[in-house]
Amino acid sequence: MAQRRTNGSKLLLTVLYMVAACKAVPISDLLDRASQRSDRLHSLSTMLTRELDSHFPPIGRMIMPRPAMCHTSSLQTPNDKEQALQVSESDLLSLARSLLRAWVDPLLVLSSSANTLPHPAQNSISNKIQELQEHSKNLGDGLNILSGKMGPAAQTMSLLPYRGGNDLGQDKISKLINFQFLLSCFRRDSHKIDSFLKVLRCRAAKMQPEMC
Numbered sequence: 001m002a003q004r005r006t007n008g009s010k011l012l013l014t015v016l017y018m019v020a021a022c023k024a025v026p027i028s029d030l031l032d033r034a035s036q037r038s039d040r041l042h043s044l045s046t047m048l049t050r051e052l053d054s055h056f057p058p059i060g061r062m063i064m065p066r067p068a069m070c071h072t073s074s075l076q077t078p079n080d081k082e083q084a085l086q087v088s089e090s091d092l093l094s095l096a097r098s099l100l101r102a103w104v105d106p107l108l109v110l111s112s113s114a115n116t117l118p119h120p121a122q123n124s125i126s127n128k129i130q131e132l133q134e135h136s137k138n139l140g141d142g143l144n145i146l147s148g149k150m151g152p153a154a155q156t157m158s159l160l161p162y163r164g165g166n167d168l169g170q171d172k173i174s175k176l177i178n179f180q181f182l183l184s185c186f187r188r189d190s191h192k193i194d195s196f197l198k199v200l201r202c203r204a205a206k207m208q209p210e211m212c
Contacts, residue, residue: 028204030146035201037139038096038194041132045187048128051121052180057173064177070185071162072102077192084199090153092196097143099189100136102160106182107133109166113179118172132186139193 067073077095078084084092111133114126147154168178 027146027149028201030142030149031197031201031204034139034142034146035194035197037135037142038190038197041135041139042187042190042194044128044132044135045183045190048125048132048183049180049187051125051128052119052176052183054121055119056176056180064181064184067185067188069181070188071106071164072099072160072185072189075099075102075158075160078196081195081199084196088153089200089203090150092200093143093147093150093154094156094158096193096196097140097147097154098158098160099193100140100143101157102162103136103186103189105162106164106186107136109162109164109168110179110182110186112166113168113175116175117179118175 075095075098077099078087087095107129111126111129114122114129116122117125119125164178164182168182169175
């Protein structure tokens with residue numbers, strides 16, 4: 001019992017130390033780290049999309065759902081950098097966190113489906129999806145810390161539930177199309193997250209807007 005208490009005390013001290021250390025890090029440094037992580041997230045999703053394209057059936061491009069069908073499309077976001085520069089820091093961070101949170105369940109679906117994906121690069125795709133999950137979680141943890149530093153407005157998040165289900169299709173064509181569609185939605189959102197965080201990083205570093 002005494003040993004358990006000792007271990008518990010050590011764990012608590014470790015957690016408290018990590019929280020204190022994070023609070024001591026300047027916002028500009030946290031944004032720089034988050035921007036690097038989001039950049040990797042978007043690059044990885046782009047690599048995955050290209051890998052899938054290498055053996056994607058031609059008919060799939062004709063019947064794939066439109067981007068407006070993505071489960072995050074209802075969230076109103078800036079369309080480009082110029083619009084993003086007009087949005088407050090707290091709102092930009094809230095948008096990035098909302099988008100990232102909306103992909104927790106869909107990434108699980110992609111991860112479980114990748115194991116049986118009818119694609120010659122199935123192993124590589126599966127490994128990259130797992131890496132996406134890790135980067136996404138780490139980025140989310142970092143943005144949670146940032147939101148605590150930036151006030152209540154940055155801590156609010158929009159709920160964007162995924163209702164696509166766990167089954168991406170029984171036949172080969174359906175599974176490939178639905179997998180590709182879901183991944184293309186993630187790639188689009190990861191680009192938005194990366195763009196928002198880069199604007200925030202520029203503002204924190206007090207750079208001129210045209211340099212963001």
